[in-house]
Amino acid sequence: MHDARLLLELGDEAVRRLDRRGYKLDLAGLEAMSSRRASAIGRVDELRAESKRAAAEVGKAAKSGASSEEVDALKERARELKERIREAEDEVEAAEAALRDLLLVIPNLPADDAPDGDSEDDAVEVRRVGEPPAFGFTPRDHVDLGEAMGILDFGRAAKLSGARFSIARGPGAALERAIASFFLALHTGRHGYTEFSPPYLVTGQTMTGTGQLPKFEEDLFRTGTGDRDLYLIPTAEVPLTALHADEILPAETLPLAYTSWTPCFRSEAGSYGRDTRGILRLHQFSKVELVRICAAEESRRELEVMLGHAETCLQELGLAYRVIRLAAGDMGFNAQLTYDIEVWLPSQDTYREISSCSDCGTFQARRSGIRSKDAHGGRGQVATLNGSGLPIGRTMAAILEQCQEQDGSVTLPEVLAPYAGFRRILADGTTE
RNA sequence: GGAGGAUUGGCCGAGCGGCCUAAGGCGCACGAUUGGAAAUCGUGUUGGGGCAACACCCCUCACGGGUUCGAAUCCCGUAUCCUCCGCCA
Numbered sequence: 001m002h003d004a005r006l007l008l009e010l011g012d013e014a015v016r017r018l019d020r021r022g023y024k025l026d027l028a029g030l031e032a033m034s035s036r037r038a039s040a041i042g043r044v045d046e047l048r049a050e051s052k053r054a055a056a057e058v059g060k061a062a063k064s065g066a067s068s069e070e071v072d073a074l075k076e077r078a079r080e081l082k083e084r085i086r087e088a089e090d091e092v093e094a095a096e097a098a099l100r101d102l103l104l105v106i107p108n109l110p111a112d113d114a115p116d117g118d119s120e121d122d123a124v125e126v127r128r129v130g131e132p133p134a135f136g137f138t139p140r141d142h143v144d145l146g147e148a149m150g151i152l153d154f155g156r157a158a159k160l161s162g163a164r165f166s167i168a169r170g171p172g173a174a175l176e177r178a179i180a181s182f183f184l185a186l187h188t189g190r191h192g193y194t195e196f197s198p199p200y201l202v203t204g205q206t207m208t209g210t211g212q213l214p215k216f217e218e219d220l221f222r223t224g225t226g227d228r229d230l231y232l233i234p235t236a237e238v239p240l241t242a243l244h245a246d247e248i249l250p251a252e253t254l255p256l257a258y259t260s261w262t263p264c265f266r267s268e269a270g271s272y273g274r275d276t277r278g279i280l281r282l283h284q285f286s287k288v289e290l291v292r293i294c295a296a297e298e299s300r301r302e303l304e305v306m307l308g309h310a311e312t313c314l315q316e317l318g319l320a321y322r323v324i325r326l327a328a329g330d331m332g333f334n335a336q337l338t339y340d341i342e343v344w345l346p347s348q349d350t351y352r353e354i355s356s357c358s359d360c361g362t363f364q365a366r367r368s369g370i371r372s373k374d375a376h377g378g379r380g381q382v383a384t385l386n387g388s389g390l391p392i393g394r395t396m397a398a399i400l401e402q403c404q405e406q407d408g409s410v411t412l413p414e415v416l417a418p419y420a421g422f423r424r425i426l427a428d429g430t431t432e
Numbered sequence: 433g434g435a436g437g438a439u440u441g442g443c444c445g446a447g448c449g450g451c452c453u454a455a456g457g458c459g460c461a462c463g464a465u466u467g468g469a470a471a472u473c474g475u476g477u478u479g480g481g482g483c484a485a486c487a488c489c490c491c492u493c494a495c496g497g498g499u500u501c502g503a504a505u506c507c508c509g510u511a512u513c514c515u516c517c518g519c520c521a
Contacts, residue, residue, distance in 0.1 A: 041482050045490040052490095055502040059450045062501095071501085078501040248479085 001103050001367035004034045010109075017109045020328040022118055025106065033102060037095040044088045051085060054078040104208070105215055108363040110328035111300075111337040118329025123340070129311065130320035132344040137406045141347030142397040143278040145404055146172060150429040152279070163276070164268060164283045166393070171425045175399075175412070176286070176392050178419035180261045183288040183313055185419075187389060191309045193259035193290065198239035200262060201230040206242045209368030211334040221265045221283075232265035236289035237386040244293065246369040251380055254372060255294035255302055259389065261286060279393040280352065287391040291384065293370065296362050299383035300337070303359040307339050310355045310389045317413040319398050320344040322351050334360040341390075343398040354394045357387030 007014050008031055018025045058074045115124045146152030151172025157165040168176050187193040201223065207213040212220060212234065221232040233239060240258045249256070263286045275281035290309060294302045307323070314321045326338040335358035342351035364384045365371070372380040403410050408427030417423045422431035 038482065041490080045482060048490055052502085055500095056450075058501040063450085075501040082501085 001363065002106055002109075003366060004030060004099060004103060007106075008034060014109065017112075018107070020110050020114075020116060021107055021331065022329050023107055030099075030102065033095070033099045037092070037099050040088065040092040040095045044085065044092050047081060047085045047088055051078060051081040054081055107333045108336050108360065110331060110335075111359070113325075114328040114331065114337050115325060116329075117327035119327065120330060122327035122330065123324040124327075126323040126325055126339065128320075128322040129315065130318065130344075132320045133346065133402050135346065135404075135406075139346040139401060139404060140408075141278065141345075142400040145400045145408065145410065148408060149410075149425055149427060151175070151425065154278075161283075164281065166279045166282055168396075170429060171420075171422065171431050172396075174420055174422075175396055175416070175425075178416050178421075179392050179395050179399075180286065180288055181419045182316075182416055183389060184259065184261055186312065186316065187259045187288070187290065187309060191257070191312070193257040193309075196236075196240060196243075196258055196260040198233075198236065198243075198260055198262065200233050200239075200265075202233055202238060202242070204229060204231065206238060206245070207231050209245050210238045210241050210364055211367060212238065215333065218269045219267050221267060233262065234266045235264050235287065235386075235388075236260040236262040237291060240289060240291040241293075241364060241384050241386065242368055244370045247371075248379070249293070249370065249372045249382065251295065251372045251374040254382065255292050255298065258291045258293075259288060261288045261392075264391075279397055282393065285391060285393045288389050290357075290387045290389040292386075293365070293382055293384050295372065296365075296381040296383045299359045299361055299385060302383070302385055303337065303339070303357060306385055306387050306389075307341075307357045310341055310357055310387050313390045313395075314341065314343060314354070316415050317395070317399065319395075319402055319413075321354070332356075332358060334358065334364050336361045336363065343394065344402060345398060346401045346404075352394070354398065355388040355390050358385065360384045360386070 007025075008027070010017075011027060015025045015027055054074065055078055058071060058078060061071050061074055115122055117123075140148075143152065143154065147154070149171075151169055153167040153169055157167045160167075184195055188195050204213055207220070212231075220234060222229065223232065224230050239262075240260055243258070244256075263284055265284055266282075268281060268283060271281060279285070290306055292302050292306055311321070311323070321341055321343045324340050324342060326335075326340055331338045338356055338358040340353050341355035341357070343354040344350075345352045361383050362381045365382045370382050370384070372382050374380065399413065399416075400410050403412065405411065410425045412420060412423055412425070414423075424432050426432065
């Protein structure tokens with residue numbers, strides 16, 4: 001969420017930057033709403049001050065032995081004031097709601113070095129790392145491989161839950177666990193992240209703080225019991241970022257670096273027919289997420305740091321990938337700059353998104369009330385960043401496809417062996 | 433699901449209708465003192481908002497309502513925590 005005043009100070013600059021992501025900012029409307037709120041608050045404050053004085057006069061008069069008529073007259077005046085306060089308060093509430101409703105749906109300002117455009121095709125490639133493997137045969141996709149080995153079962157998943165679910169079995173399930181354990185060990189051990197095991201169900205307020213609500217409710221699964229309403233997290237970014245909502249963090253503790261392996265639930269509304277095959281796009285998948293909270297002015301540097309941590313995952317696994325910088329109009333609502341990491345998928349003969357690392361600047365922090373304070377009491381703004389490091393399913397798909405051999409077996413990246421307990425999965429699903 | 437109890441500023445803790453602009457203590461910050469420190473003394477110290485303004489004003493004693501001229505204080509509701517009973521992985 002933006003600060004109305006800052007947005008107005010930026011003025012035409014804000015209009016220009018938001019226009020790059022296709023949002024038309026009505027500066028005059030914002031200005032009007034903002035000053036309507038300010039003058040409404042001013043009026044209420046004045047009336048309240050008067051009301052306090054009036055109440056004090058009643059007490060003074062009663063104590064000094066004034067006649068009851070005099071006291072009653074004073075009370076009557078105080079009562080009238082209270083009526084006027086009530087009316088003025090209604091106006092404040094209406095003015096604040098109007099302003100807040102507008103501010104909540106204005107997306108973050110894209111950074112100037114996010115390329116122009118509004119689609120994946122407008123992204124700029126930053127670098128390629130690793131060589132896509134050359135096969136002396138036609139590589140199979142992860143669905144063929146996984147089903148043949150008996151480690152993935154889409155038919156039974158559909159029986160249980162319908163479309164867009166998967167079941168991992170035997171070495172497949174073990175491989176998921178191994179990948180997640182490897183990532184967590186890497187981030188907590190070498191990259192300095194603190195691991196969390198947070199709730200997977202959160203309140204609407206939490207979802208609003210991180211920006212999923214009110215605009216993107218249709219992307220979420222919603223549940224509840226009795227009169228309690230909860231949402232299933234679409235990513236651990238939500239609970240990890242919200243951990244410090246409405247808190248003032250000691251500046252010397254920054255940057256905070258948090259990680260968590262959680263299931264993620266997404267309705268995938270609007271993606272009908274896309275990636276229907278395999279484990280690339282599911283209603284439920286699991287992911288190791290990275291979140292960093294830092295001083296506002298550090299966010300850009302922190303983004304590069306976090307991107308490096310996500311890339312390390314792929315480098316350690318020996319998977320070929322590339323990094324792209326997303327176009328201004330293609331980034332998520334919260335982001336001011338986003339790098340995507342795309343892993344090579346032989347079956348599709350292309351790079352496919354496996355991680356999204358975003359600098360949200362102060363946008364999310366302001367929205368969820370995260371601030372900082374230095375040793376001298378000086379208050380500061382903080383920035384939030386989040387990135388996948390990495391999703392388990394897509395990583396597994398990339399491993400199966402990039403590490404497959406002609407006989408239908410898959411040789412795991414060496415780093416996974418200690419976690420999986422095996423080095424190869426043979427065509428018949430046995431391991432060695 | 434049921435019965436009790438609790439919730440005050442960074443922390444502890446007073447307060448039970450107007451003098452709460454929240455006592456006192458701890459912690460912290462700044463200053464004095466000192467060769468330097470400890471101790472001591474002094475000053476400051478919740479967080480938001482209106483405003484050009486560190487002036488002034490408003491809000492904030494878990495949260496939301498209500499009673500009253502006036503609420504930390506009285507009433508109702510909600511949340512969270514604690515104790516006990518029931519059920520349960």
